[in-house]
Amino acid sequence: MINRMNLIKSIKILELTQYELDDLTLDDLKKKFRELAKKYHPDKNKNDPDAEKRFKEINEAYDVVKKYLEQKEKIGSFGFSGFGFEPRFSHSDMMKQMFLKQRSIIEKVISIEDLLTKKSITIEYSVYKTCTACSGAGCSKCDGGFIIENKSIEISNIDRLIDGGRYVLNDSHELITSSGLKLQIPISVIVRFQDYDKKEDVRRKGNDIIKVLKVDFVDIVKLNTGSKYKFKLYNREYQFGLNDIQQSSIKYKFNGIPGSFGSSTGDLIVVLDINFDISKIKTDKINDLSTLINKYINNQNSKTN
Ligand SMILES: [Zn+2]
Numbered sequence: 001m002i003n004r005m006n007l008i009k010s011i012k013i014l015e016l017t018q019y020e021l022d023d024l025t026l027d028d029l030k031k032k033f034r035e036l037a038k039k040y041h042p043d044k045n046k047n048d049p050d051a052e053k054r055f056k057e058i059n060e061a062y063d064v065v066k067k068y069l070e071q072k073e074k075i076g077s078f079g080f081s082g083f084g085f086e087p088r089f090s091h092s093d094m095m096k097q098m099f100l101k102q103r104s105i106i107e108k109v110i111s112i113e114d115l116l117t118k119k120s121i122t123i124e125y126s127v128y129k130t131c132t133a134c135s136g137a138g139c140s141k142c143d144g145g146f147i148i149e150n151k152s153i154e155i156s157n158i159d160r161l162i163d164g165g166r167y168v169l170n171d172s173h174e175l176i177t178s179s180g181l182k183l184q185i186p187i188s189v190i191v192r193f194q195d196y197d198k199k200e201d202v203r204r205k206g207n208d209i210i211k212v213l214k215v216d217f218v219d220i221v222k223l224n225t226g227s228k229y230k231f232k233l234y235n236r237e238y239q240f241g242l243n244d245i246q247q248s249s250i251k252y253k254f255n256g257i258p259g260s261f262g263s264s265t266g267d268l269i270v271v272l273d274i275n276f277d278i279s280k281i282k283t284d285k286i287n288d289l290s291t292l293i294n295k296y297i298n299n300q301n302s303k304t305n
Contacts, residue, residue, distance in 0.1 A: 007068055010061035026069050033062045071138050071145075093177040096136065096145070100128055100173040100185045110161070111194045112202050112209065113234045115257045120156040123189055125169070127151055130176040159258040163193040193257070200233065207257040207266025214273045218285040220245075221292065231270075238270070248272045 011021060014032055036058050038044075045051035106125050114121055127149045131142035138145045153169060155161065172184040196203050201212040211233055219229055223242040230239045240250045249271045256266020275281065 006064055010064040013057050013061035014065060016065075021065075024065075024069065026066065029062070029065055029069060033058070093175070096130075096175055097183065097185070100175055103128060104173060104185045104187050105166075106187065106189045107192060108189050109192045109194055110158070112197045112204055113200075114158070115193060115204075116209065117234050117236070118158055120154055121158050122152050122154050124150065124152045125171070125187060125189070127171055127173060127187065129174040132176070135178075136176060160260050161191050162260055162263075163191065166190050202233070204257070207259055207263060209256045209266060209268045211268065211270045212273050213270050214275060216281045216285055217274050217276050218281055218289045220272070220274060221289060225292070233268075238268075240270070245272070248274070 008018065011018060014029075014036065016024070016032065037055070040051060040054050040058060042051045042055055048054075103126070106123065108121075108123050110121060128146040129149070130136040131139065131145055131147050133139055133141050134145065136145035141147075151171065155167075161167075166188055167190075168186055168188040172186045175183040175185065177183065193204060203210045203212075213231055215229065223229060223245075226241070228239040228241050230237060232238070238252060238255075244250045249269055252268040252270070254265045255268035259265040278286065
């Protein structure tokens with residue numbers, strides 16, 4: 001634990017002021033220390049009987065201020081103005097409370113894939129409790145005065161979640177103030193649904209899912225023969241025939257995100273992105289196409305003959 005008097009003394013030894021401490025970075029401190037260590041090094045001050053003692057003091061002061069800055073960095077840099085005063089609810093208490101409040105709302109984005117394929121999801125979160133060994137000052141047993149516990153909760157009915165919904169967990173951060181007051185800060189989760197999955201080129205519009213499917217035009221021509229086009233989305237198989245296509249898209253009713261709390265289940269809409277560039281279509285597909293064309297020509301010929 002850093003003693004305040006000790007800190008004030010150390011600042012003086014390092015030839016700094018309390019006000020400078022507010023904006024002091026670790027780099028600034030190191031620079032200052034190197035400067036002083038050079039100036040007061042015993043080797044350079046052989047005639048000064050106090051040189052050795054002063055050099056030791058500078059080293060000790062450096063350690064104290066460094067530790068203070070490291071702790072401040074961990075807690076968050078909100079500016080330590082008014083240093084030197086110790087109100088009942090100290091600045092450090094308020095800062096720790098702010099720090100915990102920032103960590104009391106967890107944002108969880110649920111991917112479109114999870115929304116379409118999973119029944120439950122796991123949400124991971126961390127619980128911060130003031131370390132009792134050091135009363136929150138920071139020690140080797142804790143992390144900046146807190147004991148951090150990583151936890152997770154399983155939400156078993158993912159289809160009951162709503163986009164933007166906030167869910168309070170049965171868990172709280174715990175802050176013990178410098179005057180011994182115990183504060184509980186409840187933890188909650190805000191759920192957000194993913195809007196766009198770049199990898200699959202899938203977009204969400206409410207509960208509807210819009211998938212852009214790249215197809216070669218040869219495959220669309222082949223549908224003329226009554227064959228079906230098959231594709232996979234998140235490991236689910238879908239298929240369509242020529243009659244299913246309407247304005248270059250196919251609608252799979254109720255294959256979108258399950259509706260919750262009165263909203264209706266969405267549809268999966270597949271938009272065809274047809275590749276007409278022959279140079280980019282594989283040779284075997286072109287061969288297929290020429291077979292089809294030959295067949296067609298032969299049919300036409302036999303009709304006219
Ligand atoms: Zn501790």
